[in-house]
Amino acid sequence: MSGTAKRPWTGAVRERAVGALPPEKLLPDSQPAYMASWIYIFGVLSLASLVLLIASGMILSLQGPDWWHSSGIGHFFNSIHLWSVELFFFFMIVHLWGKYWMAAWRGGRARVWITGTVTFLVAIPCALTGYVSQQNFDSQWISTQAKDALNAAGIGSFWNLMNFGQMYTYHVLLLPLAVVGLVAAHVLLVRKHGIVPPFQISDEPPATPAPRPATAEPMP
Amino acid sequence: MSAAIFNLNHPSNTVHWHFFSMSVSNVIVIVLMVIVFAFAILAPFPGRSRKEPTE
Amino acid sequence: MSRETRRNEDESYREWKGAYRPYDILKEATIALGVVLALVVLLTILFSSPDLPPSTIKSWSRTNPVDFVTTAATELDGSSITGGYGPPYNNVTANTQHLGPLYPARWFGVSQPINSAQDFVIAPLRSITGQPALQNAISVYQAAKTKTQAAWTSAYEAALAKATIKSSDSISVTPGSYGPLPTMMTALLTFAQSGGLDGALLTGKQFYQDNPTKALMFMADGGVLTNHAQQQHLLGSQWGMMNETGSYPGQVWLWLYTFWYQVKPFSTSTNVDILVLAMMGVLSLALILIPFIPGLRDLPRKIPIYKLIWREHYRAHPADE
Numbered sequence: 001m002s003g004t005a006k007r008p009w010t011g012a013v014r015e016r017a018v019g020a021l022p023p024e025k026l027l028p029d030s031q032p033a034y035m036a037s038w039i040y041i042f043g044v045l046s047l048a049s050l051v052l053l054i055a056s057g058m059i060l061s062l063q064g065p066d067w068w069h070s071s072g073i074g075h076f077f078n079s080i081h082l083w084s085v086e087l088f089f090f091f092m093i094v095h096l097w098g099k100y101w102m103a104a105w106r107g108g109r110a111r112v113w114i115t116g117t118v119t120f121l122v123a124i125p126c127a128l129t130g131y132v133s134q135q136n137f138d139s140q141w142i143s144t145q146a147k148d149a150l151n152a153a154g155i156g157s158f159w160n161l162m163n164f165g166q167m168y169t170y171h172v173l174l175l176p177l178a179v180v181g182l183v184a185a186h187v188l189l190v191r192k193h194g195i196v197p198p199f200q201i202s203d204e205p206p207a208t209p210a211p212r213p214a215t216a217e218p219m220p
Numbered sequence: 221m222s223a224a225i226f227n228l229n230h231p232s233n234t235v236h237w238h239f240f241s242m243s244v245s246n247v248i249v250i251v252l253m254v255i256v257f258a259f260a261i262l263a264p265f266p267g268r269s270r271k272e273p274t275e
Numbered sequence: 276m277s278r279e280t281r282r283n284e285d286e287s288y289r290e291w292k293g294a295y296r297p298y299d300i301l302k303e304a305t306i307a308l309g310v311v312l313a314l315v316v317l318l319t320i321l322f323s324s325p326d327l328p329p330s331t332i333k334s335w336s337r338t339n340p341v342d343f344v345t346t347a348a349t350e351l352d353g354s355s356i357t358g359g360y361g362p363p364y365n366n367v368t369a370n371t372q373h374l375g376p377l378y379p380a381r382w383f384g385v386s387q388p389i390n391s392a393q394d395f396v397i398a399p400l401r402s403i404t405g406q407p408a409l410q411n412a413i414s415v416y417q418a419a420k421t422k423t424q425a426a427w428t429s430a431y432e433a434a435l436a437k438a439t440i441k442s443s444d445s446i447s448v449t450p451g452s453y454g455p456l457p458t459m460m461t462a463l464l465t466f467a468q469s470g471g472l473d474g475a476l477l478t479g480k481q482f483y484q485d486n487p488t489k490a491l492m493f494m495a496d497g498g499v500l501t502n503h504a505q506q507q508h509l510l511g512s513q514w515g516m517m518n519e520t521g522s523y524p525g526q527v528w529l530w531l532y533t534f535w536y537q538v539k540p541f542s543t544s545t546n547v548d549i550l551v552l553a554m555m556g557v558l559s560l561a562l563i564l565i566p567f568i569p570g571l572r573d574l575p576r577k578i579p580i581y582k583l584i585w586r587e588h589y590r591a592h593p594a595d596e
Contacts, residue, residue, distance in 0.1 A: 007424040007486075024376060025298060028298065029298060029299060029300075029331055030296060030297055030298050031295060031296065031298035032291045032293065032294070032296075033293065033294035033295060033296050033588070034293070034296055034585055034587070034588035035298075035550065036265045036585075036587045036588070037261060037266075037584045037585070038259065038260040038261075038265055039260040039261050039265070039584055041260075041303075041307065042260065043309040044303055045307050045310070045311060046302055047307070048305070048307040048310070048311040048312075049311050049315075050594075051308060052308075052311060052312060052315055068565075069326060070325075075323065075324065075326070076319060077277070078324050078326075079318075079319040079324040080315055080316070080319050081324075082324040083314075083315045083318040083319055083322075083324075084311075084315050086249070086524060087311060087314060087315060087318075088319075089526075089527070089528050090252075090253060090256075091251070091271055093253060093528065094256055094260065095259050097257050098257070098260065098564070098584070100575060101261075101439075101575045101578075101580040101581060102584060103575040103576065103581070105565070105566035105572070105573065106285055106288040107285060107288030107289040107290070108285070108288070110291050110566040110567070112410055113565065113566050114563055114566075116561060116564075117563045118560050120528075120558065121562075121563070124529075127526070132528075134330050135329065136326050136327055136328060137327040137328060137329050137503060137520065138325070138327060138499075138519070139329075139519050140329050140330060140491060140494070140500060141500055141503075141504050141509055144491050144492070144494075144500060145439070145515075145516075146494040148548045148583065149548040149549075149551070149552050150373040151328070151360075151362070151363060151380055151544070151548075152379065152380055152548040152549035152552065153379050153380070153548075153549060153552050154379035154380055154381075154382075154383055156363055157362065157363040157382075157383035157384070157386040157387070158383065158386060160387060160486075161487060162486070162487065162491045162492070163486045163488060164486060164487065165485030166483050166486075166488060167483075168304040168380045169468075171257065174228075180410065181364040182362045187518060193289075194289060194291060196551065196587050197255050197288050197291045197293075197356070197580065198584075198585040199572070199581050199585075199590070200284070200287070201451075201582075201589060202338070212275055215472075216596055221321070221356070224320070224321060224322050224323030225320060225321050225322075226321055226322055227362070228322055228323075228325070228521045228522040228523050229325060229520075229521040229522075230508055230521060230522060230524040231507060231508060231522070232508055232521065232523075233522070234508060234513075239512060239537055239538075240513050240514075241520070242514060242517065242530075243517075243518050243519075243524075243525065244506060245519075245522050245523060245524040246517055246518065246524055246525055246527050247523045248524070249527050250527055250530075253527075261580065261583045261584050262374070262583060265587070267296070270531070
């Protein structure tokens with residue numbers, strides 16, 4: 001046992017985690033009744049696209065980065081990977097539009113908005129490293145063009161778009177980890193805070209906040 | 221190259237509008253996004269039964 | 276709205292205390308995965324994906340030997356794009372982009388050194404064995420005064436503008452005072468057309484190579500990549516950043532990024548890249564911080580698209596909570 005005056009880390013972390021995300025919040029079996037719109041499916045559609053993106057990327061990496069140029073099956077999975085990217089950004093942007101017009105940051109949900117937008121912004125260089133890892137004309141053009149912006153910002157000194165080895169490792173490991181980490185934080189924050197309620201449409205906003213129950217039990 | 225039903229390996233047609241210049245395929249994607257968004261907020265959502273609040 | 280009123284209203288949105296209905300999160304995720312998988316497979320079967328083969332110095336020097344030799348001459352006298360680029364490739368300062376007094380390109384120095392004359396011309400030629408006349412020509416060039424070298428390269432580049440292609444693999448220029456340049460460039464052209472220059476330009480002194488920076492910089496200095504890009508509508512002036520090769524959809528999410536390149540003052544500025552990057556940096560920050568920006572955060576309330584999204588809720592609860 002450790003020293004008597006020290007606060008136990010494990011217990012504190014566990015209590016905080018379970019307090020923020022009890023099982024019924026992590027895996028709910030009910031949802032607020034106001035969620036009666038198709039706009040609400042675009043988050044999970046984005047997530048599904050990301051899962052397929054990663055799965056097809058893993059299959060592409062099984063036989064190395066030049067497999068898809070000489071193999072029909074490899075090319076098939078390259079196509080799956082490309083269309084997953086297109087759908088990922090498609091669904092994510094529709095999701096962003098919906099969340100903006102719902103002002104989904106209300107009620108203490110600013111971090112949900114922030115993690116979502118940062119995910120979008122990190123996904124862009126992640127896609128860029130993929131485009132320059134294709135080992136074809138497209139990657140030659142994109143890398144020689146985009147390098148000027150990165151060089152002008154000083155980033156090109158240590159992040160060289162034309163360096164295939166470097167870009168490939170950023171693409172298959174470092175940036176996907178960043179995207180997945182951000183998406184995980186985003187989803188867990190959504191589970192913790194719940195889906196934002198509708199705007200109150202009466203002209204008089206409440207003078208005092210609605211009382212919070214002693215034991216926070218929003219679920220029936 | 222694996223066979224596709226529609227061969228898109230030809231230079232794209234471009235839409236010019238004032239100084240905007242966009243490939244037809246990109247215009248289609250953007251228009252689709254707007255249509256899908258409009259559908260998402262306008263289309264009726266199934267399942268109108270709701271549990272009443274217990275409190 | 277006063278700050279206290281805003282805080283109170285925001286607090287009221289923290290928790291939903293109204294009705295719930297049954298919901299299966301795992302079933303929803305599974306259905307979504309199935310739907311997206313079906314969509315992706317359908318798109319793959321319908322359209323596949325593009326794969327234009329890469330250009331090589333070998334193919335470039337064979338299909339356009341005049342452009343290749345002209346580019347090589349500008350590498351030799353440092354007047355190429357790479358030669359005058361500045362950090363991170365060399366110390367030329369005339370062309371470095373800046374944002375007011377800030378020159379971020381210079382902050383990290385020359386981290387990827389490229390000496391265009393040495394790396395693209397002299398060193399590859401020096402590696403060719405069994406040609407004493409060539410080695411002698413290189414020595415004559417290197418021993419000459421800078422003014423003399425410049426005179427030779429300028430005259431040769433001017434003559435190249437009117438060069439003719441003798442056969443598929445050699446060029447002819449009008450006689451002139453070019454010093455050892457014709458010997459050097461003829462040898463470099465032959466070396467390139469055999470594929471030797473592609474290999475010689477791979478970075479690093481080790482066996483395993485994964486960094487074609489030098490070959491790419493050399494090709495980008497000439498017309499081979501640009502000509503192909505123009506056919507594929509990938510040039511900046513064609514909003515190319517958003518485009519994919521062929522007729523495939525590209526990167527529509529980059530529309531605003533490439534938009535700034537088309538408008539003044541960005542489009543006419545020598546600092547266009549860093550200016551656009553700074554603009555997009557500011558806008559990206561604004562996107563992230565929307566919850567805290569007055570006006571932007573209030574627009575959803577003012578333009579009531581939310582009344583469409585939550586119309587069933589408002590119909591069921593006319594007085595609202």
